[in-house]
Amino acid sequence: MIRNILLVFILITSSAITAQRTSSSPYSFFGIGDEFSPVTVEQSAMGGIGVAYSHYKYLNFTNPAAYANLRYTTYSFGLLNNKLSLDNGGVKQSSNSTSLSYFALAFPIGNKAGMSFGLQPVSSVGYSLSNSILGDDNETVSEITLFSGEGGVSRIYSSFGIKVYKELSLGIEVDYKFGNIDNSILNQRAGVSLATKYKETTNVKGGSITLGAQYKKALKNNLIISGGATFKMGNDLKVTGDDYLYSLSVNNSGGEFGRDTISQSEISGNYKLPLKTTLGAGLGKDDKWYVGLEYEKQDAIETTGFLNTTNSAYAYGESNRISLGGFYIPKINSISSYWERVTYRVGVRLEKTGLLVDGSDPYTNYTAVDDFGISFGLGLPLKQLSSVNMGFEFGKRGTTANNLIKENYFNFRLSLSLTDTNWFQKRKID
Template sequence: MLGIGNIRTDSYDYGSGMAGATISLRDGRYILDDNPASLPFLDDHYFAMELSGSFESINYTGDPITTPTRSNQAQFQRFTMATKLTKFWGAPWGLKQFSSSNYSLYGQKNIIGTSDYITTYYEGTGGINQVFLSNGWSLGKHFSVGLNSSYLFGNMTQTEYLYGENYVGSQLNTSNRLYYAGFYFTGGLQYQGKISDKLLLGIGMTASRNMTLKGDRSLSMSAGDPDEGSPTNIIADSSLGSTAFRIPDMLAGGVSFTYDRTFTLAGDYQYGKWADAGNSTNGYNYKYNNSSGLSIGMSYAPRKVFTYQGQYVEVEKYRLQGGFYLNHEYINMYGQQISDKGVSLGIGLFSKRSTLGYMLNLQYGSRGTTLNNLIKENYFKIGITLSYRDLWKKRRLQ
């Protein structure tokens, strides 16, 4: 309900089963979103395409909840395409979810000057989308740099339904809408080099400069139950002026070790300076804290060689992943900084008759706390990524 909703921290790509610990990793087949410096190491002559979605089931607990409450939702997460433009230059483009706001709840609103309350229902929808174009360049065999350029846009709507007919005459419906847009850039660095014949070290870093999402606010009001016919308009999409939300400086770093190109252990750390962003608390009992997150993951991927369209191709037989994560989010409610922690599992499979790949990941975790009358989420997520690639031109890269 606050800020721009839940900012997505799960990437739904190659590293989803590793708790997203991919800042220091490179891969020839998969498109890694977290660090654009990984892009020049995609396989030559191929274009790749990935489509990701998720299903999430959340159980809510806490003193304010009088009956067992669970919500389920399925969401599109990401679509991206990529290719090698030259021997040292890789570039993907696509669309993915940056944040989401999706909730519904009942509450009681006090009538000022009386001891009476009106039953109130709140419903929120929307979020911020991200259209992006990334570029990554290799600086020799070991070093690479990259830049993700994206445009953030979207809207969020909160509708309040008042059911107190004795006070307002009929059901009163008020919708507040926020429209946001702005450009967002993330830079990346990466190094990979051998420690021994079979052990590979990877180091990565990303940084995003603070930016402001600028937008507009509008309000609509109507009377009557929408389920029983068309309500009577009182205010139709009236402008309330401009608004803004500031996204702060963000830093992240990662390190990985890969043995015999088969077993990988990786860890990432992220930090966001939300306390300096300057977003207003609007008088509510919350504030913005600096965010931080730690993720550690493992991957086991044995390889095989086969012939495809007259060429020898090396691919993974399958991929098994596991990981855990702990995130301290940017919202502090009633003196409690909201934390998100959990474990993840992943499996990658490949079609024997085509170049399709399938990545399935599972997450189980908890978010929030029941202290100070707050509500805790215990959730289960299923994510799937479909990967397709094929030869796009049989020529020598320049």
């Protein structure tokens, strides 16, 4: 029954996940948009850790080697609600958005291997910004420029992990990214009957490969120490499409009426992603507690050939992230108290996104856009090892210095993780 319900669900959501607008951040203007960390709700509640952690029923989007320890077929999908507050040092605005964050299936293959595949958003574009220039009287607007964008990139992936030695597992993940992004700049001047608009419609696609390894060793007193590493190989995202420059008239309600096409050309660019390395270590007891530390590093991204790459107001530098988190279960087999069977998670994350922005001419003083978040969550057990997982994250990104925008956000994440009989296990008849 579960299998039939989720097959219908994936057919409904597979088209919707690529079309939804899941970001209202002005930073989604840059590159392919506001990028999402590829983590489950359980991982995000622990600061995003996962490279050294594996579990017999939970998915792991960080390290494909973790699927070597999977023992149950698991279906999981997650939702994200984002509340965002923007501050430019003078004006504050807020927004709210809800979106599907992933749909995935994982299953064991024998006793030493496991596999997963699914669909996830990679990035989202959803911004609307304006810049006004006052006339000589410093009161009336003489020129206004509107910047807007929408779209995003998603991915389908397949992961495989296998235990090659008693304490060592290896894994590989292959994915394919795809999506559409539209950006536009509209300029209108006082006293001029027609406005001008530059519009760019692009298609993004490309694949990547991630290699992973995990090592787990049992110590005294039922302690388990673990280590993990992943290497996401360098790859290119191909950007193709068309750009248009044309004149138009705009009525009082904002309606646009195109007039003459000034120019049109094809777009051919690249979003070059260098090698990304993630290392981590952890210590814990099975189904009792776990504490992990994780570090991620990537060299500067390179972009060529599409709209926001021609704007010298931003650049990319080296990015890195450090996360600390874990969980605690009071008593997983408690009969007297439901709350003793609940999984309590907590984590903290400090990230240098690699994005550098200069909010004023002549674009020589770039400021790093950093991200800091504190998270916690609950894993509420259901029947047959299934669970509902909730995650809460408070964080801030950016700064009001150098004419930039500071974002304060609250993310609420919810996932349903359902377990089913192992597809490759022979049923026994008594």
